[in-house]
Amino acid sequence: MSRQIPVGSADELAPGQRKLVFVDGRSVVLFNIDGGLYAVENTCPHNGASLASGQLEGRLLRCPAHGLRFDVTTGCMPGKGGLNLATCPIRNVAGTLELTVDDTPASPCHAQLS
Ligand code: FES
Numbered sequence: 001m002s003r004q005i006p007v008g009s010a011d012e013l014a015p016g017q018r019k020l021v022f023v024d025g026r027s028v029v030l031f032n033i034d035g036g037l038y039a040v041e042n043t044c045p046h047n048g049a050s051l052a053s054g055q056l057e058g059r060l061l062r063c064p065a066h067g068l069r070f071d072v073t074t075g076c077m078p079g080k081g082g083l084n085l086a087t088c089p090i091r092n093v094a095g096t097l098e099l100t101v102d103d104t105p106a107s108p109c110h111a112q113l114s
Helices: 108-113
Strands: 002-009 018-023 026-033 036-041 055-057 060-062 069-071 090-093 096-102
Touching: 002 018, 002 026, 018 096, 026 096, 036 090
Parallel strands: none
Antiparallel strands: 002 096, 018 026, 026 036, 055 060, 060 069, 090 096
């Protein structure tokens, strides 16, 4: 079962911007990349560093600690294999940013937000 959680106004996340939000005790980084909305866990799967200040190169977010890169649209590292960053669906509902949290234990969003 999934839940939709409002996390702010869409006006706060213009193209090229990011926003850190807290949901169910976890932190999530929201991105607007060329009008596309993305949400990723704010914890690097390598060693737990915060990703909120990581450099964004197109869709690739570079971890400020050791430099691993993750595609914010998929959570995957470039190439085959590697670590995966948890992602969650996010959408603009009548001007409100709405994060979808899945309560299914196998869901990456469950691991992120439960
Ligand atoms: S903690 Fe992110 S690359 Fe090491």
